[in-house]
Amino acid sequence: MSDTTELTRLFAQLRAASPAGYSVGLHIRFASPLVAEATYDPKWLEHYTANAYALRDPMIAWGLSCEGQTRWSEIELPDPFNLWRQAAEFGLNYGIAVSCGPVQSRTIIGCARADREFTDQEITKIATIARTLHEISEPQTDLTQAQIQALRCIAGGDRHAAAAAKLGISESALKARLVSARERLMARTTSEAIQKAKEIKLL
Known part of the structure; x- marks a missing residue:
């Protein structure tokens, strides 16, 4: 199985585990991920991008400063632009963040749902998917x-x-x-x- 096929399979698992969508940034280097994918409400993604919220997102700030996994509700960082409240208006009421890898090649994944908090078991499953995505997407450092x-x-x-x-x-x-x-x-x-x-x- 090729790595691209495996990536597709893992993204499908992430989609199934995230009823309100997910955002993935694999191996973020120089503020840009080598692989990026998001399945949140397109209107939220458009609003998020238009307002350059990636630079102001508490979840991303947490992910760049910490490794591990946490619920959005447990992230104790300033949110001066009220991103959590705005996200909830698009159905992203509850979510988790997973961060792994060295800071110079960090992977940050957010998953959301509208109905309830993620359970500990669900968080563990998503964290496992996230770490596997990080490992198999490790960029090649050489070409012929x-x-x-x-x-x-x-x-x-x-x-x-x-x-x-x-x-x-x-x-x-x-x-x-x-x-x-x-x-x-x-x-x-x-x-x-x-x-x-x-x-x-x-x-």
């Missing part, structure tokens, strides 16, 4: 020279045919290198693979 060359050509603006000609290989061979680079970096697209390769100083 062939993969790097292929990504570098595309990053430089070459189309597939031009990049293949520049490298002296067939277009299908170039595409195979790009696919393998995407798989290694757990990227959905070539542009995402290029971005991830830049973030870990491979390009």
